[in-house]
Amino acid sequence: MILDSNNLEKDFHATADAVVIGSGAGGAPMAYKLASGGLKVILLEEGKKFDIPSYKRNSWKVMRDIYRDSGTVLTLGAPSIPIPLGNALGGTTIINSGTCFRTPEKVFNEWKKDFGLSGFEYSHLIPHFETIEKMIGVSDATDETVGSNNLLFAKGAKKLGLHPKPLPRNAPGCKGAGLCVFGCPNEAKTSMERSFIPAASDNGATIITSARAEKLIVKNGKARGISGSFRSPENKKSGKFTIEAKNIILSCGAIYSPFFLLKNGLANKSGQVGKNLHIHPAAKVVALFEETINAWSGIPQGYYVDDYASEGIMFEGFFLPPAFLSFTLPAFGMDLKNFMADYSKMAGFGIMVTDSSHGRVIAGIDNSPMIFYSVNKADTEKFKKGIEIAARVYFEAGAIKVLMPLNGFDVINNTDELKILHEAKIKPSHLELSAFHPMGTCRMGDNPKNSVVNSFLETHDIKNLFIADASVFSSSLGVNPQVSIMAFSLWCAENILKKIKNFSPS
Ligand SMILES: Cc1cc2nc3c(=O)[nH]c(=O)nc-3n(C[C@H](O)[C@H](O)[C@H](O)COP(=O)(O)OP(=O)(O)OC[C@H]3O[C@@H](n4cnc5c(N)ncnc54)[C@H](O)[C@@H]3O)c2cc1C
Ligand code: SF4
Structure with a gap:
């Protein structure tokens, strides 16, 4: 079920087994996998659901409506670099170019060598790549x-x-219209709002758009819920929500996931949240x-x-x-x-x-992070x-x-x-320059002193709080990241499901 928050009560309360925050390459596969594993899932997306064909190829209007801050997210540094992000159901995938690469094995092995990823092998990703490629119809x-x-x-x-x-x-019906980064007018590109999100909904997940997560509820060192604001069509606060949940998955992307944690002052004993930003x-x-x-x-x-x-x-x-x-x-x-x-x-x-340069995201004012990066x-x-x-x-x-x-x-x-x-x-x-692939700002590794999440993408500091998006990559990936993000997300979901099954009295 896909609902817009403006059709819900102004003071909304719910419970769930899992709340997923963000509906892009990380959040959408997560919601699908957890829902198809039988969990009660709520996916929250700050942006709205858009109907691309109704834009009649007006790229300016797409940019104004669907790109975060109308496409003006910029780094501070030499040189200053635009980093376009999607703010919509489907996240940045709705405005991406549709290129699909698997994670290079060499890069994964370097991450394992440099940061230790206990229990996580490249072979674990293969079935997830296969599921993803089938689901989004990858072909040359x-x-x-x-x-x-x-x-x-x-x-x-x-x-x-x-x-x-x-x-x-991932554009099985592609007609070569040339507008992928403005949303596909032919609905050929299987971005998240046309693939994993409907599949999550079919499996029972509730998807709420125009809902911005703001505060994490933590009890006894465990994530226990989330609260935030509903957004009006003009992006003003139009209501509030609280959702109690046993698992919280942060999938706001490599700029907004660290921003969320820094604003909440959480999961940062390592001091690494927001650091190690790579952008390709x-x-x-x-x-x-x-x-x-x-x-x-x-x-x-x-x-x-x-x-x-x-x-x-x-x-x-x-x-x-x-x-x-x-x-x-x-x-x-x-x-x-x-x-x-x-x-x-x-x-x-x-x-x-593939950048060896790295930058940093810090919590700015209101809902705007500041991004520092120099080449x-x-x-x-x-x-x-x-x-x-x-x-x-x-x-x-x-x-x-x-x-x-x-x-x-x-x-x-x-x-x-x-x-x-x-x-x-x-x-x-x-x-x-420009940059389209921010990553690395909540990097994974075994050591809680130099990484934010472990190899199962659970934060070292807060139990049941997971991060599944581009921020968990331990260094610059070297290929377009969407399939890697989806595969890491499915790996994380698989382990959440295993953990729940092991602990549930059956
Ligand atoms: C123009 C362009 C072209 C690209 N082309 C390709 C390509 O061809 N191939 C490829 O692999 N990659 C491509 N990418 C990159 C790819 O799309 C992203 O790397 C990927 O979508 C990132 O996934 P994510 O889940 O980390 O974040 P996103 O997909 O950005 O999703 C994050 C979502 O979280 C939401 N959110 C943020 N904060 C909150 C909050 N507090 N509460 C609720 N929701 C929140 C956002 O609105 C957003 O929808 C491209 C990117 C751009 C900009
Ligand atoms: S039909 Fe056009 S906009 Fe759609 S995926 Fe193909 S090239 Fe991109």
């Missing part, structure tokens, strides 16, 4: 839907001896061709190149509608007007970095190399100009000019 992007933007980069990459591949995606910072290059490409037509993120993944550099497709692309180009006035007149002759690809020297070098490779790929594919995300190297006209970049000293503040 097809050449019919990827469009010329991806195929053009693939052509140039092959000429340089690289190995471009179609991306695995990303840059993009845009190339101009003589011929028409119509890069807007087709899956924006349809191909990838992972030849440099071991160095922390991944290349993945991207493109944006004109209004959004225009304010990210390194040009102004007539120059910008002239570039945009050639919108149909542009192509674009992204460079994502370090090692990651700046990764960007320099990645940007140069992407530009070379485009010149191989026949580009006449490449627009760069690097202050001082705005437009490059040929590979000779790239040599100047190669010799140049680049500072972090020269980079124009």
Whole structure:
């Protein structure tokens, strides 16, 4: 059952076996698994339920309504980096690109070596990956839907001896409409509100939207409930709720889960809550061709190149509608007007970095965390190399100009000019970046002194309080995270169910 809080009593009380807070890649699979295991589950989501087709492809309106703070969440640091987040039923998955990778085994083993994950092996994740891939219908992007933007980069990459591949995606009915990050107008992408959430509801979970969790109720060191406020359509307080529950699962994402704990002053004996923020910072290059490409037509993120993944550099497709692309180009006035007149002759690809840089989330005022993050020297070098490779790929594919995300190297006209970049000293503040994968702010590990949750994702400090979202990753993941978040969430749910069964007098 999916209910909006504005249809409930203004002072709402309930009891449950488990309350899940947040309905994104962490919360939705959790609610599904616990409900299908027979528990009485209530899932609380601060955002609303949205009907994407009714937006009639109006990307501005989607951004205003569905992105948290209309897409203006930013880091403070060098450089300042936007971190878009979803604030809706389905969490950030409703506005994501649909790329699906399993957790790299090498990364999981590094986490195990560095932090100790007793009782948790990579093999435990495999059945969960299989469930997820079936549930959200993961398959490779097809050449019919990827469009010329991806195929053009693939052509140039092959000429340089690289190995471009179609991306695995959760969009079984994809028609290549090119708007994934504004919600799929064709309802092809199986984001959480179209997959795990209806499945949770079918299994008896109650899902309440426009409900913001604010206070954790703790008794004798155990989580015992949650209270908070209902939100009006204008996001004002419109009521309040208290739910008593035996298990509380925090799935507010890597920015808002630590924010919640810091505001409550809980689960932070380690001092690590909010620290160790990784974001997979990303840059993009845009190339101009003589011929028409119509890069807007087709899956924006349809191909990838992972030849440099071991160095922390991944290349993945991207493109944006004109209004959004225009304010990210390194040009102004007539120059910008002239570039945009050639919108149909542009192509674009992204460079994502596995970051050794790390930042911090602190509790700001009202409902706004503050995010500090600066790119370090090692990651700046990764960007320099990645940007140069992407530009070379485009010149191989026949580009006449490449627009760069690097202050001082705005437009490059040929590979000779790239040599100047190669010799140049680049500072972090020269980079124009964005980031789509915050993680790591409540990291997992065996040692309560340097981690927030254990290998079953239960907090070291408060029993029956679990964290199931991107914040539990122990370092930068290196691939797009949604499937990993879902799989870790199912692992956590499986163990909650086992624990309850072991203790219930049967
Ligand atoms: C533009 C974009 C493209 C992306 N593309 C991809 C991709 O192709 N592949 C991929 O793997 N990943 C992608 N991602 C990232 C991926 O979507 C996220 O990593 C993932 O959704 C995070 O899951 P989560 O559960 O940690 O948090 P979220 O999905 O953000 O869910 C958290 C939810 O908690 C809610 N919440 C927060 N606080 C409260 C509270 N106090 N009470 C109630 N509810 C609360 C929020 O409203 C939100 O709905 C993309 C992200 C963006 C922004
Ligand atoms: S490319 Fe278009 S049809 Fe395919 S998932 Fe994205 S928005 Fe939906």
